[in-house]
Amino acid sequence: MSLLSLVLTLRPRRAAELPSALGRAAHAALLAAIGRVDPALAQRLHDEAGPRPFTCSSLLGMRAAGAVQPDLTYTLRYTALTAELADLLAGLFPPGEAEVELDHVAFTVEVAASTAEAHPWAGRTTYEALAARWLLAQERPEAQISLHLASPTAFKVGGKAQPFPLPELVFGSLLEKWNAYAPLAFPEETRRFAAECLGVSRFELGTHAAPFKGEGVVKFGAVGTVTYAALNRDRYWLSLIHVLAEFAQFAGVGAGTALGMGQCRALTPPAPSPKPFAGAQDDRTSG
Amino acid sequence: MSLLSLVLTLRPRRAAELPSALGRAAHAALLAAIGRVDPALAQRLHDEAGPRPFTCSSLLGMRAAGAVQPDLTYTLRYTALTAELADLLAGLFPPGEAEVELDHVAFTVEVAASTAEAHPWAGRTTYEALAARWLLAQERPEAQISLHLASPTAFKVGGKAQPFPLPELVFGSLLEKWNAYAPLAFPEETRRFAAECLGVSRFELGTHAAPFKGEGVVKFGAVGTVTYAALNRDRYWLSLIHVLAEFAQFAGVGAGTALGMGQCRALTPPAPSPKPFAGAQDDRTSG
Structure with missing residues (x-):
């Protein structure tokens, strides 16, 4: 383990x-x-x-x-x-x-x-088992991946805290931790696949204060759900993305994960479809 | 007018x-x-x-x-x-x-x-009046700017629809329209100021389906509020950002503004502070 x-x-x-x-x-x-x-x-x-x-x-x-x-x-x-x-x-x-x-x-x-049966956020596994589940799978990986950001999640980009979970930031953060600790590193190009071939297809997110008294740049982050959709269904790269999404339950995402930020878990099945636009612009709208 | x-x-x-x-x-x-x-x-x-x-x-x-x-x-x-x-x-x-x-x-x-008195989303003005209000102002411009994205808002980036209102996308979109129609163009560096010196300080956003039957890439966008905070309070650049934020009521933001997307208005005063993080991870959390 x-x-x-x-x-x-x-x-x-x-x-x-x-x-x-x-x-x-x-x-x-x-x-x-x-x-x-x-x-x-x-x-x-x-x-x-x-x-x-x-x-x-x-x-x-x-x-x-x-x-x-x-x-x-x-x-x-x-x-x-x-x-x-x-x-x-x-x-x-x-x-x-x-x-x-x-x-x-x-x-x-x-x-x-410490098991998923005992609590949905608990679990124990190995890097090898996580990777094998996707990389040795028979079926084609799902094109959609939903994440639940359960505690404030943000990224440090160019000296700024950035609370939007852009695919390259989320999967770049996971890739960095995977490659720091896993016995088998994933290619750095995984980040480029996330940037170029994953779209944000829906989300429901709001900012909340960080769960620690902030010194430094990160004082808040996004909480909610976000769904990414692969625009390129290359089996290898998409499998790596799925491995990283499952790894999020252990690694967390973004800045401050050792202080309560970035608690994250892949959702199965994906979050429901976006709501139709309700249409009301403000209180003055009649009807 | x-x-x-x-x-x-x-x-x-x-x-x-x-x-x-x-x-x-x-x-x-x-x-x-x-x-x-x-x-x-x-x-x-x-x-x-x-x-x-x-x-x-x-x-x-x-x-x-x-x-x-x-x-x-x-x-x-x-x-x-x-x-x-x-x-x-x-x-x-x-x-x-x-x-x-x-x-x-x-x-x-x-x-x-057609006036703000008649409806909060109505108005008539000129480019010169909008610019003069900020560029000739005595007081220092506010460091925070909040926008209400009232209809689905998204941006075309690298062939993808991107629904997160990153400051460089929002103010880059407004700058492009300003420079297409205003008698006095703003410097292209305004976009760089937005990218490097505006942070996203809070938001409450969710995706909704586009208000038109989608062909092509844009089928949805973000609706809600977002607040940007200037990390550099340079008076000139920040004034340009404020002008563009007010221009949003007329120009709209992002893709599909001629089809109902990107209806946007600057909020005064800024949106309230982020909520403290509630702490509940999921239904299994006791308490």
Whole structure:
């Protein structure tokens, strides 16, 4: 196993007000948990530059007036992109025993889901299995690919934060992480295929604030769904795009994925057709 | 007067089922009305390539099961980008007399609004007045500009339809039309300023089907609001951007503006701040 998506069900020990932005706290809690088992690895993960071999969600779940309540449970998701980290993460939060502290509030881990059966965002696989599913498939890959951007997603382009999930940015980001950690790299031309041969066929997206207190350029991102359509149905390139789309569940997309941004998952089947244009220009339109 | 936005209030002569996509019918009705007054101009408008000196909306207003009803009124908007066409358009649909036929259904023109007081989407001005307002202003121009994309908006980029309103596409499209018809052209570098110095700071957008039966590449576009923020507050360049944003009410944005796409208006004041990220990943999230 080299790819793991672990979904934790958490219960707070006490009622407490917490900021909505807890991506940085979730990141710190992961490194703290790793540090208790392997301090050298935690230090290395803290220090190293470039794409991170893990992602973190913010704390997920409904809160009234910002407060968490001990009679409710909440969700936190961590993913690992290397065998070393995936093996460690799988046992890092034993349910009933582990505790996660977010912004000085302690949560008990009640469930640690690591399979799709246990939670739709959880999963475990390998790079080889992900690639084989598409590259060795009999049938022609679907021309449409839909992604659910579940937390704010943005890209750094020319010093700017860019929240529109252009195909070359989404699949370029996934390609970069794939090639950083997978045993078999994909061609750099995959990005060019995305740029030239994938169109954006529909979307429903809005901007939300980033799930961490922003310093630097990324303070917000897009949340919603987007569907890409291949204008060129070349089987090889389209299969690579499908592999990368499935990889998104583990890798996240774009900037800040280690701080709660870019939580992403391929949707099957594709999102429904675009609505017909309703036609009302504004309130003054009669009818 | 060289810029006119005319908003017609229409009442159908009879109840009738009509397709939702009436942009092409609205276009045909405009050329027919022009042809009754100036057949040579109508022919020229029909034949000429490049950016059109007019835009058309689709038929706007609520319909039950696709049908228009004679006890309700509907809205249709036409704009003109040249003095010749604006002067003609201003008198083309005398209320109480004029009739507009859309897809074989006759509508009576009840109101023809051409001022902002009469309808928020109506207006009449000149290129010089639009430019002077910003270029001769005392105060520093706002760093944020919000646009309302009221009908599906898309751009043709590299043979593809691209529905994300990237700043260089939006302001590049407006610049192209401004320079085609304004007495004083703006520098081509305005597009580069938009590309390099305008960021997308928030949006709420979804795709809708185009308001005409699509042949060719553009079959859908984005509807909603988008806010751009200047990362460089150079007064001259930012003023040009503001002029182009106001010009959008007359010029429309992107592809298909003569067929009902790209109906656009600058919003004042800017749209509200992005919502905090709600945090719920999917239905399985507890809470």
